[in-house]
Amino acid sequence: MKTRITELLGIRYPIVQGGMQWVGRAELAAAVSNAGGLGIVTALTQPTPDDLRNEIARTRTLTDKPFGVNLTILPAVKPPPYAEYVQAIIDSGIKIVETAGNSPKDFIEALKRHDVKIVHKCTSVRHALSAERNGVDAVSVDGFECAGHPGEDDVPGLVLLPIAARKLRIPIIASGGIADGRGMAAALALGAEGVNMGTRFCVTQEAPIHPNIKQALVDATERDTKLMFRTMRNTARVFRNAISEEVVATENRPGGCEFEEVRPLVAGARGRAALESGEVQNGVVSAGQCIGLIDDIPTCAELIERMVRECREHLDRARSWMD
Amino acid sequence: MKTRITELLGIRYPIVQGGMQWVGRAELAAAVSNAGGLGIVTALTQPTPDDLRNEIARTRTLTDKPFGVNLTILPAVKPPPYAEYVQAIIDSGIKIVETAGNSPKDFIEALKRHDVKIVHKCTSVRHALSAERNGVDAVSVDGFECAGHPGEDDVPGLVLLPIAARKLRIPIIASGGIADGRGMAAALALGAEGVNMGTRFCVTQEAPIHPNIKQALVDATERDTKLMFRTMRNTARVFRNAISEEVVATENRPGGCEFEEVRPLVAGARGRAALESGEVQNGVVSAGQCIGLIDDIPTCAELIERMVRECREHLDRARSWMD
Numbered sequence: 001m002k003t004r005i006t007e008l009l010g011i012r013y014p015i016v017q018g019g020m021q022w023v024g025r026a027e028l029a030a031a032v033s034n035a036g037g038l039g040i041v042t043a044l045t046q047p048t049p050d051d052l053r054n055e056i057a058r059t060r061t062l063t064d065k066p067f068g069v070n071l072t073i074l075p076a077v078k079p080p081p082y083a084e085y086v087q088a089i090i091d092s093g094i095k096i097v098e099t100a101g102n103s104p105k106d107f108i109e110a111l112k113r114h115d116v117k118i119v120h121k122c123t124s125v126r127h128a129l130s131a132e133r134n135g136v137d138a139v140s141v142d143g144f145e146c147a148g149h150p151g152e153d154d155v156p157g158l159v160l161l162p163i164a165a166r167k168l169r170i171p172i173i174a175s176g177g178i179a180d181g182r183g184m185a186a187a188l189a190l191g192a193e194g195v196n197m198g199t200r201f202c203v204t205q206e207a208p209i210h211p212n213i214k215q216a217l218v219d220a221t222e223r224d225t226k227l228m229f230r231t232m233r234n235t236a237r238v239f240r241n242a243i244s245e246e247v248v249a250t251e252n253r254p255g256g257c258e259f260e261e262v263r264p265l266v267a268g269a270r271g272r273a274a275l276e277s278g279e280v281q282n283g284v285v286s287a288g289q290c291i292g293l294i295d296d297i298p299t300c301a302e303l304i305e306r307m308v309r310e311c312r313e314h315l316d317r318a319r320s321w322m323d
Numbered sequence: 324m325k326t327r328i329t330e331l332l333g334i335r336y337p338i339v340q341g342g343m344q345w346v347g348r349a350e351l352a353a354a355v356s357n358a359g360g361l362g363i364v365t366a367l368t369q370p371t372p373d374d375l376r377n378e379i380a381r382t383r384t385l386t387d388k389p390f391g392v393n394l395t396i397l398p399a400v401k402p403p404p405y406a407e408y409v410q411a412i413i414d415s416g417i418k419i420v421e422t423a424g425n426s427p428k429d430f431i432e433a434l435k436r437h438d439v440k441i442v443h444k445c446t447s448v449r450h451a452l453s454a455e456r457n458g459v460d461a462v463s464v465d466g467f468e469c470a471g472h473p474g475e476d477d478v479p480g481l482v483l484l485p486i487a488a489r490k491l492r493i494p495i496i497a498s499g500g501i502a503d504g505r506g507m508a509a510a511l512a513l514g515a516e517g518v519n520m521g522t523r524f525c526v527t528q529e530a531p532i533h534p535n536i537k538q539a540l541v542d543a544t545e546r547d548t549k550l551m552f553r554t555m556r557n558t559a560r561v562f563r564n565a566i567s568e569e570v571v572a573t574e575n576r577p578g579g580c581e582f583e584e585v586r587p588l589v590a591g592a593r594g595r596a597a598l599e600s601g602e603v604q605n606g607v608v609s610a611g612q613c614i615g616l617i618d619d620i621p622t623c624a625e626l627i628e629r630m631v632r633e634c635r636e637h638l639d640r641a642r643s644w645m646d
Contacts, residue, residue: 186513
């Protein structure tokens with residue numbers, strides 16, 4: 001395939017693996033890249049910048065194809081040493097960075113000086129336009145249906161993507177809600193030049209997640225996600241389970257709650273433990289509404305080849321209706 | 324064009340006008356049908372079944388193309404005489420009915436006996452499957468982004484439509500979020516065989532709505548809708564204005580509120596008055612998130628011809644990326 005995204009990133013298919021905490025490790029990133037997409041190593045899954053250097057090196061032993069590193073920038077009382085992670089990325093010779101969360105503007109100059117292509121993920125057209133002005137090379141536009149942080153505007157991809165496509169000059173990657181060839185075909189029709197998938201890549205053979213979690217996502221329907229932290233204006237879409245139900249019940253009680261009160265429930269270590277142990281009820285796990293479209297656990301290569309084939313078929317079928 | 328929807332409904336383009344209270348009158352329905360789509364007269368906009376007979380007759384003086392009648396079935400203490408409206412539809416020789424709201428099962432046998440095709444609008448895959456089992460001919464699947472009643476599942480079209488397409492045997496019309504050729508192309512790629520548009524047809528020359536309301540929708544962005552009645556599990560997506568903000572503030576105060584308290588704010592007569600007087604702040608007006616995609620006030624014919632042309636272009640462009 002050939003779009004501005006395949007050209008920019010040097011990949012065969014414009015299918016990007018979402019940068020997922022605890023999941024974006026060497027094995028998955030390499031599998032996606034080997035299959036012709038773009039694998040992403042998640043920087044903050046590694047406890048230190050040196051661990052990130054090691055993980056990047058480990059990924060290189062598994063693939064000779066391009067892969068990227070995700071850097072999610074969030075406000076925090078005690079933030080991680082972002083600049084040091086950026087330096088580790090540059091020193092490691094990485095040429096593609098996906099930024100997410102806050103504006104990446106503090107790091108753009110350093111990255112560009114080292115010829116790193118920057119894809120910024122955002123959940124609104126105004127933030128996408130701001131990223132474009134700041135000089136990023138592409139944006140991932142994340143709709144309401146996505147896993148993780150959909151923002152507070154609640155605008156799904158079917159509306160958000162065509163507005164973004166009308167207003168932006170840089171290429172767009174559609175993110176959120178896409179898990180099959182139909183979704184990929186729709187994203188391209190809406191004007192995106194690639195797709196980003198997180199949840200769908202969690203349910204592959206190579207994802208470093210316990211099989212019970214993968215099976216729980218296969219068994220789930222599109223109604224099995226939950227939005228938590230709405231009251232804190234830091235909304236997160238997660239798998240609906242006992243923990244996420246409890247968080248939402250707590251924040252919605254009269255008078256609401258402070259984040260501190262639910263912090264033990266949502267601790268990252270607890271989510272990680274759930275992913276690794278397979279105890280799906282025991283931690284908060286991000287999941288997008290596309291879980292309703294996921295009903296098998298293929299390899300990344302099987303998934304990508306099937307998606308591309310079906311994308312072509314669905315576009316051909318739709319086009320045949322126009323005659 | 325040729326899909327199962329154009330064949331079923333006997334229309335040139337698979338573009339259906341949504342059945343909209345106060346707006347689905349003869350002028351708009353005839354304009355849409357004359358332009359090759361399917362116009363829809365809204366039954367309950369007419370105060371009595373006899374008025375509906377007259378409105379259907381009036382529509383026939385304006386078009387010789389097929390058009391349909393919308394019948395929205397809602398629970399009510401004092402419901403309208405639905406059976407009499409159905410009889411008026413049958414007696415008038417109407418051959419296409421769009422049902423919405425509750426299941427149309429009580430009226431299916433009578434309608435089918437008179438060779439009326441039934442398109443049922445629903446907001447979930449399980450309701451669509453139920454309608455299919457009950458014998459409707461097609462479904463309109465309404466995503467979270469739609470105007471009016473999106474249901475309580477909050478699943479947008481990008482996820483809902485491909486799941487519906489996998490599970491249903493009858494043809495699907497995509498509804499909600501579609502206002503241009505990109506959206507139409509995406510809907511067809513996702514597996515729908517037609518599109519339904521409400522908000523977009525409100526902003527046409529022929530819609531019987533005050534020009535100030537049309538202009539307000541043109542000026543709005545995708546962030547200018549509001550979900551009200553969430554607390555009552557009867558969610559409605561409407562234009563964000565002083566009234567809808569007040570309704571939402573009232574229902575969200577501690578302890579909530581009874582419907583009776585906000586009834587004066589949302590009275591249908593008040594919404595109708597706003598549509599007719601152009602006083603956009605003075606009534607609750609349904610609007611979908613696709614208002615962010617609407618930036619002109621074309622005739623229905625201009626709109627439909629442009630959409631179809633752009634739909635083809637976007638499918639062709641997407642397909643060219645696959646080579």
